[in-house]
Amino acid sequence: MTARIVTLLDVARAAGVSRSTASDALQGSGRVAAATRARVRETADALGYRPNSAARHLRRAGTGAIGLYLPRTATRLDYYMNLAFGSVARAQEEGFDLVLLAGSAGTGGPVASRVDGLLLIDPDTEDETATEMLAAGVPVVTGERFPGPSAAPSGAVVCDTAASLTALLDHLADRGARRPALLAPGGESTWARALRTTARTWGKAHRTPVAVRHVPFAATPADAADAVRGLLETKPAVDAVICGPDGAAPGVLHGAAAFGRTAGRDLLVASCVDGTATRTSSPPITAVDLRPADYGRACAELLCDIMADRTPPDTVRPHDWALRTRASTQPES
Numbered sequence: 491m492t493a494r495i496v497t498l499l500d501v502a503r504a505a506g507v508s509r510s511t512a513s514d515a516l517q518g519s520g521r522v523a524a525a526t527r528a529r530v531r532e533t534a535d536a537l538g539y540r541p542n543s544a545a546r547h548l549r550r551a552g553t554g555a556i557g558l559y560l561p562r563t564a565t566r567l568d569y570y571m572n573l574a575f576g577s578v579a580r581a582q583e584e585g586f587d588l589v590l591l592a593g594s595a596g597t598g599g600p601v602a603s604r605v606d607g608l609l610l611i612d613p614d615t616e617d618e619t620a621t622e623m624l625a626a627g628v629p630v631v632t633g634e635r636f637p638g639p640s641a642a643p644s645g646a647v648v649c650d651t652a653a654s655l656t657a658l659l660d661h662l663a664d665r666g667a668r669r670p671a672l673l674a675p676g677g678e679s680t681w682a683r684a685l686r687t688t689a690r691t692w693g694k695a696h697r698t699p700v701a702v703r704h705v706p707f708a709a710t711p712a713d714a715a716d717a718v719r720g721l722l723e724t725k726p727a728v729d730a731v732i733c734g735p736d737g738a739a740p741g742v743l744h745g746a747a748a749f750g751r752t753a754g755r756d757l758l759v760a761s762c763v764d765g766t767a768t769r770t771s772s773p774p775i776t777a778v779d780l781r782p783a784d785y786g787r788a789c790a791e792l793l794c795d796i797m798a799d800r801t802p803p804d805t806v807r808p809h810d811w812a813l814r815t816r817a818s819t820q821p822e823s
Contacts, residue, residue, distance in 0.1 A: 495800070496537045496538055496539045496540070497539075497583045497584060498512055498513060498516075498539070498583070498584070498585055499582065499583040499584075499585075500537060500539070500583075501516075501530065501533055501534045501537060501539050502530075504533045504536075504537060505526075505529050505530045505533040505534075507526060507529075507530060509582075509585060511526065511530070512530050512534075513585065515527040515530035515531060516530060516531065516534060516539075553604060553605055553606055554585070554586060554587060554606070555586060555587045555588070555589050555604065555605045555606060556577075556581050556586045556587070556588050556589070556605055556606060556607050556608070556609060556790065556793060556794075557588075557589050557591045557604070557605035557607070557608045557609065557623075558574060558577055558588055558589065558590050558591060558608075558609045558611070559591045559608065559609065559610050559611065559613075559619070559620065559623060560573075560574070560590070560611050560612075561611065561612050561614065561617075561679070561707065561708070562617070563706075563707060563708030567708060567736045567737055568736060568737055568765040568766050568767065569736040569737075569763050569765055569780065569782045570611065570736075570782070572765075572782040572783045572786070573611060573633070573782040573783065573785055573786035573789075574588075574590065574786060575783055575786065576782065576783035576784060576785065576786030576787035576788075576790070577609060577786035577787065577789060577790040578786075578790075579783075579787060580786070580787040580788075580790035580791050580794070581790045581794070584790075584794040584798075586606070586794070588790070589604065589605060591608075605628060606628060606629075606797060607628050607629040607630065607631070607644075607793045607794075607796075607797050608623050608626060608628055608629070608630045608631070608793075609630075609631055609632075609633065609789050609790060609793055610623060610624070610630060610631070610632045610633070610636070610643070611632070611633040611634075611786075611789070612633060612634050612679045612680070612681055613632055613634070613636045613637075613679065613680075614677050614678050614679040614682075614707075615636075615637055615678045616677065616678050620636070624636065624642070624643060629644040629645075629793060629796050629797050629803070630643040630644050630793075631643060631644060631645045631646060631647065631789055631792050631793040631796065632645075632646045632647075632789075633646075633647055633785060633786075633789045634646065634647075634648055634649070634651075634679065634680040634681055635648060635680045635806075636680070637678060637679070637680050637683060642804070644793075644796050644803045644804070645792045645793070645796050645801070645803060645804065645805040645806065645807075646792075646805075646806045646807075647785065647788045647789045647792055647806075647807050647808075647809050648680075648806060648807070648808060648809065649780055649785065649808075649809045649810075649811055650808070650811070651680070651681055651684035651685060651688065651762075652684050652687070652688045652691075653811075654762070654778045654780075654811050654813070655672075655684070655685055655688045655689065655692070655732070655762060655778075656688060656692055657778070657813050658732055658760050658762070658776075658778060658813065659689075659692045659696075659700070659732070661760070661776070661813065661815065661819065662730040662732070662758050662760065662819060663696065663698070665730075665758055665819050665820070665821055666729075666758075666821055667729050667730035667758050668698060668729060669698070669701070669725070669727050669728050669729050669730070670698065670700050670701070670728070670729070670730040670731070670732065670758075671700065671701035671702070671703065671721055671725070671728045671730065671731050671732070672685065672686075672689045672700050672701070672702050672703070672731075672732045672734065673703050673704075673705045673709070673714055673717050673718070673721075673731065673732065673733045673734055673735070673738070673742070674686045674689065674702050674703070674704055674705070674734050675704075675705060675706065675707040675709065675734045675735050676704050676705070676706060676707055677707045679707070682707060682734075685734050685762060686702065689702055690702075701721065701725055701728060703717045703718075703720065703721050705717050705734065705735060705738070706735070707735060708735060708736075709733075709734075709735040709738040709741075710737075710738060710741065711737070711738050711739075711740050711741030711744065711767075712741060713735075713738060713741065714733055714735070714738040714739065714740075714741030714742050714745065715741035715742070715744045715745035716741075716745065717745070718731060718741070718742050718745030718746055719745045719748055719749070722745070722746065722749045722751065723749075726749070728757075729756070729757060729758065730757065730758035730759070730760070730819075731746070731757065731758070731759050731760075732759075732760045732761070732762060733759070733760070733761045733762065734761075734762045734763075735762075735763070736763040736765055736767075737763075737765055737766075737767045738761075738767075739759065739760075739761035739767065739768050739771070739775045739777070740767050740768075740771040740775070742759050743759060743771060743772075743775075743818075746759070753773055753775070753817075753818040754773045754817045754818050754819070754820050754821065755821065756821070758776075758818065758819045758821060759775055759776070759818040759819070760775065760776040760777060760818065760819055761775050761776070761777040761778070762777070762778055763777065763778060763780060764777035764778060764779040764780065764814055765777075768816075769816075771818075773816065773817035773818050774816035774817050774818065775816055775818040776813070776814065776815045776816045776818050776819040777813075777814050777816075778811055778812070778813055778814075779811060779812045779813070779814050780809075780811050781809070781810070781811065781812070784809070785809050788807060788809055792805060792807055
């Protein structure tokens with residue numbers, strides 16, 4: 491296992507000073523007492539801190555900020571807020587502020603002058619701003635691959651969506667499901683495409699077609715409830731429902747109740763994204779834990795590594811997920 495790189499924040503904490511004081515002490519700038527400067531440098535040597543020359547140049551000549559661009563509907567979703575917190579924490583360890591960027595076409599030029607690098611999370615080819623940011627002239631790391639034909643990002647952190655949905659479908663089949671359905675998000679992000687494609691592929695491989703109902707990318711519980719009511723009205727034999735969008739799965743429980751169906755009894759319910767809503771619903775809902783805070787941290791880390799020449803451009807790093815099984819997929823015997 492590769493040892494974790496010692497950061498400026500590590501030095502500051504060990505020396506008992508602020509990050510800015512540690513930076514000034516190591517660079518010989520600012521008003522830092524001689525004793526403090528000596529203590530910081532001794533601490534840095536003891537920890538094995540090695541500032542990168544490219545990183546130092548970025549601190550002096552750059553803006554000291556990283557831009558984070560999320561899907562337009564992300565601000566009300568638990569997953570993206572946790573991802574943002576993880577990104578902020580990792581950026582701060584490298585001495586960068588993180589700026590949340592609004593979505594509007596035509597921002598590529600101004601964005602490049604305000605930040606040293608960009609994080610684009612779940613970019614969609616139908617989002618003009620995301621496309622323009624790839625050509626902004628600064629390093630760009632995407633959370634998931636960018637599916638469009640425009641300029642490629644400098645790097646990406648990817649989660650194996652096909653594997654996670656396959657695991658959910660296999661789990662439901664093991665629990666007795668024979669007629670599964672998927673509430674699939676619309677849009678042209680890599681994540682949304684992968685869910686729809688995987689449902690078809692799994693269905694063909696297992697000779698068990700997966701009924702697909704399209705819902706908004708940021709579907710609400712009410713949207714999920716409406717979709718499930720329509721699904722069960724036309725396909726009453728459905729015995730398992732997987733909800734794609736974050737936070738919407740509890741709506742499946744309410745929609746099913748209108749048809750006298752109960753999760754964990756005569757209908758299996760699961761979610762492609764874990765979060766507060768799935769953990770606290772009644773019954774708790776089986777879900778894929780994408781570890782969003784760690785994911786955001788990994789995206790910011792890759793961007794910082796590329797900007798500081800610690801990692802070459804075009805690097806793609808995987809991000810792990812875990813299946814959390816709960817009462818919603820435990821049918822009565």
